[in-house]
Amino acid sequence: SVVASFVHRDSQWIRARYERNEFEFIEKQEPYSAGYREGFLWKRGRDNGQFLSRKFILSEREGALKYFNKQDAREPKAVMKIETLNATFQPAKIGNPCGLQITYLKDNSTRNIFVYHSDAKEMVDWFNAIRAARFHYLQVAFPGASDEEVRTHTEGFKKRWFTMDDRRLMYFKDPLDAYARGEVFIGSKENSYTVLPGLPPTTQGYHWNHGITIVTPDRKFLFACETEAEQRDWIAAFQRVINRPMRPQEYAGNFRESLTRL
Incomplete structure (x- = not known):
């Protein structure tokens, strides 16, 4: 499927980067497991374009990806439902080799946020975590669909x-x-x-x-x-x-x- 080849291509691109030691690993975290992942990513501001560190939490149990403006904040700045969540590598658009574009729906409109991390493997783990959460959601929401059908239809639309x-x-x-x-x-x-x-x-x-x-x-x-x-x-x-x-x-x-x- 197109999505499967896209995921494979992006993973290979990043893997080649960090297997050749072109990035310095400064932080190690557990990979996505049990439907949960949290960590800090650099997020681009909507108004000034400046990247600031933000805490992200992905939870299949809550069905959402959330980020917080402050480390000790109780309320998230944004809640992105896994139902419409998607992620693609966009290094050129973000200006960083490990740049990730995250899309989701809010009020029936597509929203985008742009993030990166200095550790290439960390960014790949987030990419795979978002895709896995989306895939698991579709498996539950559409039990009659085959795995191939689910993989084929995880991409959002772009206006052309x-x-x-x-x-x-x-x-x-x-x-x-x-x-x-x-x-x-x-x-x-x-x-x-x-x-x-x-x-x-x-x-x-x-x-x-x-x-x-x-x-x-x-x-x-x-x-x-x-x-x-x-x-x-x-x-x-x-x-x-x-x-x-x-x-x-x-x-x-x-x-x-x-x-x-x-």
Whole structure:
């Protein structure tokens, strides 16, 4: 799955760093166990961008990740529910090789916090702890889903601008970008391509009411629209393409794309 390969890639990246002793380990903590982890991380301030030490507690029993502005504070500054929690390595965005971006939902809006630690292994342990807590939550919330389905649908959504040129669905970070960030080939129903309204129930961001799932022979692509009208228009456009038999040159083009990806 995409998520599984992403987790593996990031873990390998960090592991290579600290196995080559490029970071100095100044603190050792127990790895995540029994559904609980706590420690101090450097968190970037929302207003001034300055990183300050903050205490974090991840508890599966409480179903949340919390952080505190002061070590002896009784009330947390923020409570992030494991239900919508996610973590990705973002060293460039944070300006530290061990930077982690943590996302969660609050009032149906995606919020981000940015943290790092001087010990690479400590940051990897936090990353794995957040992913494990999220994975365990989905296993309990959706007992009928396979482990593969749960792993596949732990990523949040990012807003992108989409255009469709014949069978090429291309997406851009900004409408004025010169080059697409990626593209998806949309084949025909004879080649096992289908479009479905809605999202799988294990998907983070399932609060979106106007989802679209495109099923290809290789994987599923998940999208979410802001309005029902947009969802209806995109589904109709996808359906027109899928209902149209593929031409020989389209088979050739898709084959070349597959070779390029390999």
